[in-house]
Amino acid sequence: MNGEDCLAGVRVLDLTQFEAGPSCTEALAWLGAEVVKVENPKSGDPGRALSPPPQGDAHYFLQYNANKKSIALDLKSPRDLALAKALAARADVFVENFAPGAIERLGLGPETVRALNPAIIYAQVKGFGAGSPYERNLAFDMIAQACGGTMSITGEVEGPPLKPGPTLGDTGTGMLLAISILAALYRRARTGQGEHLEVAMQDAMFQYIRGAFATLTRTGSTPRRAGAGSVLALNPPMGTYPCKGGGANDYVYVYTSRANPEHWRRLLGVIGREDLADDPRYATPAARAERAAEVDGMVAAWTRVHDKHEAMRILGAAGIPAGAVLDPAELLNDPTFAERGIVQTMAHPTAGAYKMPAWPVRFSGRPPPVHPAPLLGEHTETVLAEWLGTMSADMRTRVGD
Amino acid sequence: MNGEDCLAGVRVLDLTQFEAGPSCTEALAWLGAEVVKVENPKSGDPGRALSPPPQGDAHYFLQYNANKKSIALDLKSPRDLALAKALAARADVFVENFAPGAIERLGLGPETVRALNPAIIYAQVKGFGAGSPYERNLAFDMIAQACGGTMSITGEVEGPPLKPGPTLGDTGTGMLLAISILAALYRRARTGQGEHLEVAMQDAMFQYIRGAFATLTRTGSTPRRAGAGSVLALNPPMGTYPCKGGGANDYVYVYTSRANPEHWRRLLGVIGREDLADDPRYATPAARAERAAEVDGMVAAWTRVHDKHEAMRILGAAGIPAGAVLDPAELLNDPTFAERGIVQTMAHPTAGAYKMPAWPVRFSGRPPPVHPAPLLGEHTETVLAEWLGTMSADMRTRVGD
Numbered sequence: 001m002n003g004e005d006c007l008a009g010v011r012v013l014d015l016t017q018f019e020a021g022p023s024c025t026e027a028l029a030w031l032g033a034e035v036v037k038v039e040n041p042k043s044g045d046p047g048r049a050l051s052p053p054p055q056g057d058a059h060y061f062l063q064y065n066a067n068k069k070s071i072a073l074d075l076k077s078p079r080d081l082a083l084a085k086a087l088a089a090r091a092d093v094f095v096e097n098f099a100p101g102a103i104e105r106l107g108l109g110p111e112t113v114r115a116l117n118p119a120i121i122y123a124q125v126k127g128f129g130a131g132s133p134y135e136r137n138l139a140f141d142m143i144a145q146a147c148g149g150t151m152s153i154t155g156e157v158e159g160p161p162l163k164p165g166p167t168l169g170d171t172g173t174g175m176l177l178a179i180s181i182l183a184a185l186y187r188r189a190r191t192g193q194g195e196h197l198e199v200a201m202q203d204a205m206f207q208y209i210r211g212a213f214a215t216l217t218r219t220g221s222t223p224r225r226a227g228a229g230s231v232l233a234l235n236p237p238m239g240t241y242p243c244k245g246g247g248a249n250d251y252v253y254v255y256t257s258r259a260n261p262e263h264w265r266r267l268l269g270v271i272g273r274e275d276l277a278d279d280p281r282y283a284t285p286a287a288r289a290e291r292a293a294e295v296d297g298m299v300a301a302w303t304r305v306h307d308k309h310e311a312m313r314i315l316g317a318a319g320i321p322a323g324a325v326l327d328p329a330e331l332l333n334d335p336t337f338a339e340r341g342i343v344q345t346m347a348h349p350t351a352g353a354y355k356m357p358a359w360p361v362r363f364s365g366r367p368p369p370v371h372p373a374p375l376l377g378e379h380t381e382t383v384l385a386e387w388l389g390t391m392s393a394d395m396r397t398r399v400g401d
Numbered sequence: 402m403n404g405e406d407c408l409a410g411v412r413v414l415d416l417t418q419f420e421a422g423p424s425c426t427e428a429l430a431w432l433g434a435e436v437v438k439v440e441n442p443k444s445g446d447p448g449r450a451l452s453p454p455p456q457g458d459a460h461y462f463l464q465y466n467a468n469k470k471s472i473a474l475d476l477k478s479p480r481d482l483a484l485a486k487a488l489a490a491r492a493d494v495f496v497e498n499f500a501p502g503a504i505e506r507l508g509l510g511p512e513t514v515r516a517l518n519p520a521i522i523y524a525q526v527k528g529f530g531a532g533s534p535y536e537r538n539l540a541f542d543m544i545a546q547a548c549g550g551t552m553s554i555t556g557e558v559e560g561p562p563l564k565p566g567p568t569l570g571d572t573g574t575g576m577l578l579a580i581s582i583l584a585a586l587y588r589r590a591r592t593g594q595g596e597h598l599e600v601a602m603q604d605a606m607f608q609y610i611r612g613a614f615a616t617l618t619r620t621g622s623t624p625r626r627a628g629a630g631s632v633l634a635l636n637p638p639m640g641t642y643p644c645k646g647g648g649a650n651d652y653v654y655v656y657t658s659r660a661n662p663e664h665w666r667r668l669l670g671v672i673g674r675e676d677l678a679d680d681p682r683y684a685t686p687a688a689r690a691e692r693a694a695e696v697d698g699m700v701a702a703w704t705r706v707h708d709k710h711e712a713m714r715i716l717g718a719a720g721i722p723a724g725a726v727l728d729p730a731e732l733l734n735d736p737t738f739a740e741r742g743i744v745q746t747m748a749h750p751t752a753g754a755y756k757m758p759a760w761p762v763r764f765s766g767r768p769p770p771v772h773p774a775p776l777l778g779e780h781t782e783t784v785l786a787e788w789l790g791t792m793s794a795d796m797r798t799r800v801g802d
Contacts, residue, residue: 003581003584003585003596005588006584006585006587006588007584007587007588008588010587019612023611027580031580031581031584032584032588046660049660050633050660051616051619051633053619058615058619059614059615059616059618059619060612060615060633062615063611063612063614063615064611129741129743129763130741130763130766131737131740131741132737132741133737134713134717137717137722137723138717138720138721138722139722139724140656140658140722141631142629142631142639142654142656142722142724143654143656143722143723143724144724145654145724146641146652146653146654146724146725146726146727147713147724147725147726147727148727148732149727149728149729149732150565150566150567151566151629151641151652151654151726152566152649152650152726152727152728152729153566153567153728153729154555154563154564154565154566154567155563155566156557156560156563159557160629160641160643160652161629161641161649161650161652161726162555162556162557162563162628162629162641163555163627163628163629163630163631163641163654164551164555164565164566164567164569165551165552165553165554165555165556165565165610165613165626165627165632166551166554166555166565166567166569166573166606166609166610167609167610167611167612168565168567168569168609171608171609171611172567172573172576172609175573175576175577175580175608176576176760176761176762177762178580179428179432179576179579179580179583179762180404180432180760180762180764182580182583182584182587183404183407183408183432183433183583184404184407184764185587186407186408186411186583186586186587186590187406187407187408187409187433189587189590189591190410190590195404195764195765196764196765196766197762197763197764198762198763198766199761199762199763200761203738203741203743203761204761204762205567206732206743206744206758206761207572207576207758207760207761208567208568208569208572208573209566209567209568209729210424210464210465210568210572210757210758211420211461211464211568212566212729213460213464213729213733213757213758214459214460214461214463214464215452215460215729216729216730216733217460217733217755217756217757218452218454218459218460221730222650222728222729222730222731223729224649225566225649226564226566227563227564228543228552228561228562228563228564229564230542230543230564231566232451232452232461238543240547240552240561240562240563240564242561248553248562248625248626249553249562249623251547251561251562252547253543253544253546253547253552253564255541255543255544257541259447259450259451312535312548316535316538316539319539320539321538321539321540321541321543321544322538322544323540323543323544323545323546323547323548324547324548325547325548325552325553325562326547326548326549326550326553327550327553327554327623328550328553328554328610328613328614328616328617328623328624329617329622329623330623331549331550331607332614332617332618336532336533336534337604339532340530340531340532340533340604342530342604342607343607354618355618356611356614356618357607357608357611357614359577359581359608360577360600360601360604360605360607360608361577361578361580361581361598361599361600361605362530362531362598362599362600363581363585363596363597363598364596364597365531365597365599
């Protein structure tokens, strides 16, 4: 077993869509929880339709819903709402990330569900926190990143703020909620206590930019954008240097730490400039910062005649922190990730075979196994039977349609 | 209680430094674990000295080590190593993020510690995974972001790859490890089973760029950088638009979803261009993509005459996803975050009073309370007494120095 048994027996009723909520419940599913995604019978999670193929679900959906089950319920019908409540009464965790107010209008708000099941962990994701002037506003990943500070510290030194490519507003929030759910479950195993968890995507961004808050507190002013450098300190050489090939991602990141003067000395050895090892013009990080363009030019003169893999290999072997800028295609097609289980291949009934990143933490040497995302309503019958038993058939007949 | 009792009774022996490891153990501390940071008596975690004030610890350290205890042990002395092993024998969780091979050389590698305490959750962060060609390489946040794909999808459309400002390589990795530790603890409460967890910073980056992997699988080619847009699709208006004031962060993010045609219609109303509502040149996302510069120009003509807060207020109230680009100073000084407990004020013996972001997830309405980071060795005596009792005094006398 490689972690997939950790949450065995934990039942998660999952009313999430798109990414912030689904990334959270997917992490729980990967680690062994039974995650039942409640979807409307017409089209399900709208993520299924984000740039979909001619037939079947979008790859966007497949990424964020692996290892889950799907049950199709029309929450606007009294019968299906009653079934959803009966499921909630038997769940350990309930997660939703609808627009503000929507879950209450559906009749599954925190007060209702916690009254049905006081021991449940009821978890919500919104764009802005209760009490924020913007608590009723719509939010998406990019809005959270604009309002949460991550854009303000991303971009060229003299350029406008830029959105980080990673979807921190979504998955970054989902991961913090997963931690909180697991902590609450751990307490519940001891005390039986339920919990109401709420996270705002804007607030969650703070967790990922605390170096910038440290710089602000230290200097008294908000950190400037640092390009490929760091808001903690500009400290050349430190950045992406162009490599042979000249393609969009033919760059190598080279870093020389202020905490270790050997990095600079080793780098001079690699680039054939040992003559500068004791030159006071370059001897300290402060001196190099004064001559940043010149220092960067020396490094680039060397990187330009090496391809990025070669540059990373040579610099890394010499004990200098260095990394080739790798793109998703290079990563997905590098067989060493598949060998280590970091990338796994799915067999999906409509999408066929495709590779996707797994949970990247290894348990006893390997990540937990990934199973493809469910078809819409694939598990309606089995989940109703397993969670509700004969009560399910009764309810479906009695409320009837 | 607001979550700070969730992990009551969980003992974490914390041999981490800088950020990737400390952010993980700090999350556990915020949620109630007793996290004991083992530091060398001379200078402790090197994060204490990253741009420090004339006296005392760097704000960088204070951000990532709140709610922890500190015990000073010289692991190169036989007496202190024996004490560390005795503590490990009583810990529930052990976390380290030294350079590759270092923890084994110290005599506290996974085999040693798990032999002493088979039920322990032993967790490690490295730059690259075991089996990677780079497993012996040094890594820092930026190296992980270069090699993990996040830089390749950040930057202007025609520009070079750029480092996202958020420290995903560090904190992004730490959060995934915290989830894994909690899942393993949950299983352990049921089965008594220990675990060996390992995460590589490079591998962890995949978790945050899965939209890019979805685009790659869908289109067959690696996604291009999208500036302030999205790797999923370029879809104007979608991006940061300049606002009145003209400062470095005087921008508002405006987004119109492909999934909701009303966003565009509402936006035309706000900017006074209802005349274009049924104009086929702009009616669909595909048509607007053809005329991106023109569409962006219309939006900017409106945003330029509003400040970013006003723009966000007007657009948000009209049901258009919009967010002012806020910087760390604006966020830290906005009193609504302090009122909601998202930002809390510390009283630290040397740093004095300072504000810092708390764990952003609210438990029953408020985040857990934050307590300032420990002084180096502040809890040496109490931890030894509480964890080891009279054995501690015996060991210190017997091994003696």
